[in-house]
């Protein structure tokens with residue numbers, strides 16, 4: 001069973017007099033910076049020279065400096081910039097400027113686990129990874145609640161890295177909800193697997209295949225969209241509230257019977273083999289290698305794929321249907 005810590009286990013005094021440099025002011029960056037500050041911690045924000053988010057961070061009242069300057073002043077450097085940019089930022093701007101006992105912190109294990117960043121032995125290296133997007137991390141905190149967090153320690157130079165990680169996690173509100181202990185390896189591999197096999201890759205492919213099956217059989221695309229895509233939210237909300245059994249309790253008996261017979265017919269042995277292969281590619285580092293190479297070559301495959309995905313029939317139908325429901329505050333992704 002996972003070890004879970006709460007506010008009562010956290011010693012916030014560990015953060016007294018410490019300067020935390022939050023690198024990046026995006027989804028996670030703004031939430032960590034604001035929650036830490038509200039918990040009485042001294043925060044500076046480190047951004048690149050031409051940063052789009054500099055004005056926002058300054059408007060929110062933060063001292064913004066270059067990444068090199070932030071690293072110089074910091075007792076803790078929290079990396080909240082894109083994972084694929086972290087290694088070069090570390091090498092060029094952070095490493096040459098670090099205090100000898102500065103701690104390095106991450107919200108995802110990719111850079112450390114796959115050896116993109118190899119910190120020197122005198123630094124604590126820990127993770128505080130909220131299990132939710134940044135705007136939720138901030139909103140929950142402001143409402144007096146919290147978003148659960150994972151913590152992990154990769155390198156314990158001070159002998160107190162775990163206590164420090166728990167204190168940091170509590171300072172961003174996670175001690176109200178639960179701070180789960182894991183390792184960089186477990187967090188990285190399960191996170192990548194989840195987004196590939198289920199959350200992003202799996203679910204999009206499942207919904208699109210369902211939509212296409214109905215459309216190919218001559219049903220109206222609008223019907224297919226509502227059935228196979230739009231209704232997903234209602235089902236997932238029920239699973240979120242009470243697990244699969246609450247969802248099954250809530251749907252009709254006919255739907256339950258269809259669930260029992262249909263699920264295994266769609267996600268059978270072949271799908272499970274596909275999942276095992278994805279996991280293997282993550283574990284042996286080949287996924288990480290491919291992704292790093294894709295970035296180094298200007299993302300040719302992703303650019304092609306993203307454009308095609310945006311023009312997929314199900315997204316075109318969905319866009320039209322949402323226009324008829326103005327109360328939905330429909331979102332539109334920027335065009336590729």
Ligand code: NDP
Nearest residue numbers: 024025026027028048051052053080081082085107108133
């Ligand atoms: P965002 O894309 O929201 O923000 C990225 C930030 O990084 C921006 O402020 C951007 O600044 C800055 N940045 C990008 N490239 C560079 C660069 N080369 N040099 C300096 N700054 C740069 O990222 P997230 O907040 O989503 O992700 C941050 C970390 O948090 C990642 O490790 C991610 O895995 C992790 N995480 C994310 C979660 C999420 O739900 N979003 C959940 C849990 C963890 P600029 O304005 O200059 O472009």
Ligand code: MG
Nearest residue numbers: 191192194195
């Ligand atoms: Mg993820």
